[in-house]
Amino acid sequence: MKKNEHVKINPNYLRIWQTVQAIPYGQVACYGQIADLAGLPGKARLVGKALGKVPDDGWQGAKVPWYRVINSQGKISFPVENENFNQQKAFLQDEQIVVIGSRIKLTDFQWQPDIAELLFKLDF
DNA sequence: TAGCTGACTCCAT
DNA sequence: AATGGAGCCAGCT
Numbered sequence: 001m002k003k004n005e006h007v008k009i010n011p012n013y014l015r016i017w018q019t020v021q022a023i024p025y026g027q028v029a030c031y032g033q034i035a036d037l038a039g040l041p042g043k044a045r046l047v048g049k050a051l052g053k054v055p056d057d058g059w060q061g062a063k064v065p066w067y068r069v070i071n072s073q074g075k076i077s078f079p080v081e082n083e084n085f086n087q088q089k090a091f092l093q094d095e096q097i098v099v100i101g102s103r104i105k106l107t108d109f110q111w112q113p114d115i116a117e118l119l120f121k122l123d124f
Numbered sequence: 125t126a127g128c129t130g131a132c133t134c135c136a137t
Numbered sequence: 138a139a140t141g142g143a144g145c146c147a148g149c150t
Contacts, residue, residue, distance in 0.1 A: 012147085031132055046147055048131035069131080077131040084131080103138095 016050040023068040027111040030072045067091040074106040
C-alpha cells in the first residue's frame with residue numbers, strides 16, 4: 001500500500017505524540033508522566049508503544065522528541081550499548097543533559113509542566 | 125477470540 | 138545502585 005490515507009492511527013498515539021512535543025529542550029519526562037498528561041493515566045506502556053511508531057518526518061509539522069522520554073527510575077529504557085540506546089543518549093547529551101551510564105538525574109532534568117498552560121496548549 | 129508481549133511501575137531485597 | 142517479581146493493559150498475532 002502506497003497511500004496511508006486508509007491507515008487508521010490510534011487516536012491515543014496522537015495525544016501522546018502531541019504531549020511529547022511539549023517537553024522543553026534540555027528536559028526529560030517519564031513514560032507514566034506523559035501518560036498522565038495525555039489523559040491516559042496508568043498507561044505508561046502505551047507511551048512506549050506510541051513512541052515506537054513516531055513518524056520519522058514528525059507530526060503536524062514538528063518533530064517528536066521521543067528521546068526526551070525515559071523511565072521512572074531516571075534511566076534510558078533500552079538495553080545498554082544497543083543502537084537505540086546510543087542514539088537516545090547522544091541526543092540527550094546534545095541538549096546538555098548529563099547522562100551517566102544509562103542514568104539521568106530527574107531532580108535536575110525532569111520536566112515540571114504548568115498544568116493550566118499545558119492543557120490550553122494541548123487542547124484536549 | 126485468546127494468549128502473548130513489552131521503549132512501564134512499584135515494592136522488596 | 139542493581140535485581141527480581143508481581144501487577145498492569147492496550148496492541149498485536
